[in-house]
Amino acid sequence: MQPRNMSMSGAVDLSAVKAAAEAKEKAERARAQRAAQPGGQQAAGAAQLVIDVDEAGFEREVLQRSAEVPVVIDFWAEWCEPCKQLGPLLERLAQEYAGGFVLAKVDVDRNQMLFQQFGVQGIPAVFAVIAGQALPLFQGAAPEAQIRQVLDQLIQAAEQRFGIAGARVEPGQAQPGEQGPPEPPEDPVLAAAHAALDAGDLGGAVQAYRNVLDGDPQNAEARLGLAQAELLGRVQGVDAQRARKDAADRPDDAAAQLVVADLDLVGGHVEDAFGRLVDTVRRCAGEEREQARLRLLELFEVVGPEDPRVTAARGALARVLF
Structure with a gap:
């Protein structure tokens, strides 16, 4: 097996899968009832890192989960001997x-439609889904290294291209509904950053949030606060009427489009901001295209990954x- 370049080329069209899922609502309810029983799927695995999917x-x-974390799909069957080698290894990883x-x-054997939709030629076969887009990873049992x-390439591509970093959990993390340990006191540096943002001290808030992230790069609260502070800082003093005229007059000017996207988001026009930046990525090339892509990821942080x-x-x- 050769490690794949995470280019997302050859992505699988999942529209038929989605349509079939909607048509099988009754089967889904039955599955949920089975999973909720004692010892069922909902109780298996720390933080549901391994799931059975139909x-x-x-x-x-x-599909929906892939907007928040890369999903690796293991196609297997009970009669497949290589599957019995690969499956436990993937679960451990x-x-x-x-x-x-x-x-x-x-x-x-129980999900022939998925097997056919992904064009699986033999099992075990492993695919990934990132932001609703599927790509093949490898087929057959392979060395752990x-x-x-x-997997490292997949995770890196998900974070760099789509801002999807997953949700890191600690081993043995409590399941939903279980009583966990008391929450630790709030980080005083994070509290100071929040206070600066509330007071309108955007420069101080940006620096404080960056200080938190220097020590804890995955701190979701600090990442959100930093994105908010930087957004508010960018729109301070902007002449909105002139900015919108500039963007309309120069549709291929990425810098002009970025300014208006920020204004749209601050004004609550979320879909307009996202649509403008996606269109800018489509229109532009090189450094301007990358600037528009990165700004879009920053605005995703502000709105929140779970927002549809x-x-x-x-x-x-x-x-x-x-």
Whole structure:
């Protein structure tokens, strides 16, 4: 197996999968009832890093989840001897990577539509889904070192291209509904950053949030605060009427479009801001295209990864890029 370049080329069209999932709502409800029983799927695995997926639950458990974390799909069958070697290895790596990706296991005997939709030629076969876009990773059992290399590339591509960093968890993290340990006191540096932002001290807030991220790069609260502070700083003193005229007069000027996208977001016009930046990525090339892409990822941070408008914009960005 050769580690793949995470270019997202050859992405699988998942529209038929989505349509089939909607048509199987009854089967999905039955599956959810089975999973909720004692010892069922909902109780398995720390923070649900390994899940069993069928056609009915594919949209929710894979497509929607892929907007927040890379999803690795393991196509397997009970009669497949190589599957019995690869499956436990992937499950162990899912726990070790602690939220860097989610492993979705698909039994091909029970989910023929998914097997055919992905064009699987033989099993075991491993695919990934990022921001609703699927790509093949490898087929057959492979050495652990090579699998790690592929996973590392996948996680890096998801974060750099789409701003999807997953949700890191600690081993043995409490399941939903369980009583966990008391929350630690708030970081005083983070508290100071919040106070500066509330007081309108945008420069102080930016620096304080950066100080937090220097020590904890995955701190979601600090990343959100920094994105908000930087956004507000960029629109301070901007003549909105003139900025909008400049953007209308120069549709291929990336800098002009970025200013108006910021104004749209601050004004609550989220979809307009996202659409403008996706269109700018499509129109531009080189450094300007990269600036528009990065600004779009920054605005995703402000709105929040779970917002359906972010999910839709991630898909639009993927279609423009690949």
